[in-house]
Amino acid sequence: xxxxxxxxxxxxxxxxxxxxxxxxxxxxxxxxxxxxxxxxxxxxxxxxxxxxxxxxxxxxxxxxxxxxxxxxxxxxxxxxxxxxxxxxxxxxxxxxxxxxxxxxxxxxxxxxxxxxx
Amino acid sequence: xxxxxxxxxxxxxxxxxxxxxxxxxxxxxxxxxxxxxxxxxxxxxxxxxxxxxxxxxxxxxxxxxxxxxxxxxxxxxxxxxxxxxxxxxxxxxxxxxxxxxxxxxxxxxxxxxxxxx
Numbered sequence: 001x002x003x004x005x006x007x008x009x010x011x012x013x014x015x016x017x018x019x020x021x022x023x024x025x026x027x028x029x030x031x032x033x034x035x036x037x038x039x040x041x042x043x044x045x046x047x048x049x050x051x052x053x054x055x056x057x058x059x060x061x062x063x064x065x066x067x068x069x070x071x072x073x074x075x076x077x078x079x080x081x082x083x084x085x086x087x088x089x090x091x092x093x094x095x096x097x098x099x100x101x102x103x104x105x106x107x108x109x110x111x112x113x114x115x116x117x
Numbered sequence: 118x119x120x121x122x123x124x125x126x127x128x129x130x131x132x133x134x135x136x137x138x139x140x141x142x143x144x145x146x147x148x149x150x151x152x153x154x155x156x157x158x159x160x161x162x163x164x165x166x167x168x169x170x171x172x173x174x175x176x177x178x179x180x181x182x183x184x185x186x187x188x189x190x191x192x193x194x195x196x197x198x199x200x201x202x203x204x205x206x207x208x209x210x211x212x213x214x215x216x217x218x219x220x221x222x223x224x225x226x227x228x229x230x231x232x233x234x
Contacts, residue, residue, distance in 0.1 A: 002180060002183050002185045002193070003185065004185055004186060004187045004188070004191040004192070004193055005191060005192045005193060006188075006190060006191050007190050007191065007192065008190055023192075024192065024193075024194045025166075025194065026166050026168050026194045026214065027146070027165055027166050027197075027216070029144070031168070031192070031194070048144055049142075049143050049144050051143050051148070053212075055190070063119060066119050068119045068120065068121055069121060070121045071121070071123075073123060073124050073125055073172070074121040074122060074123045074124065075121070075122045075124065075140075075141065075148070076119070076121055076122060076141075077141045077142065077143045077148070080144075095170075097143065097214075099144070
C-alpha cells in the first residue's frame, strides 16, 4: 500500500532542532524534514549540492560573500563546495535533499544522526 | 548574486499544463514546477525515481494496483520502473525532481520540451 507523505505531520512528530529526519528516498538521496532555530555551523559539502526548501518560517543562508533570505515557499540550492551557514531568527521548517549518508555538518564526526520517520 | 527561488512567482509566469519548467539544478537533476489539470498518460521511467510534491491543490497518482492521493504539502516518490498516471480533478501545482533530460512521459518522442525559467 502506497501512502502520501504529509510533511507537516512528519514535522509534528519531533521537536529537536537541526536534526533532519528522512521521510523518503529518491535516486540515492534522502528527502528530509528538519526544524531549525538559531545559527548552524559554517560548512560545505565537497561532493554534493545542498537543497533547501522552506516549508514554514524564514531562514538566511549565509554565504561567504552574500546572504540568501528564504521565506516560506522559497528554495535555494547551495552548489557543492560552497561554504554556507544557515540561520533562523525564529523556528523554521525545511525540506532538505542530500545523498544518503551525507553528514549535515559536512563532517561525519559532528553530524546529526540520520533517522528515518 | 544568489537569489531565493520563489516557487509561486515562478508558477505565475506560465499557464500551460503538464509542461514542467526548470527552476534549479541539483546534483544532475532538474528541480521543476508544473501546473497540472486532468489526466496525464500512463508511463514509467526505467532509470529514475519520480519525485512529486504538491504545492497547491490535490492530485491522484494512479498506480496499477493502488492510487495515492496527494494534498497540498504532501509528497510521494514513484520508484523507478513503476507505471503511474497522475490525474488532477482541478488545477494543481507541483514541484518535481528528475534527472536532467528525463522525458516527462517516459518517452522522448512524446515528452514536453524542458524549459528553464
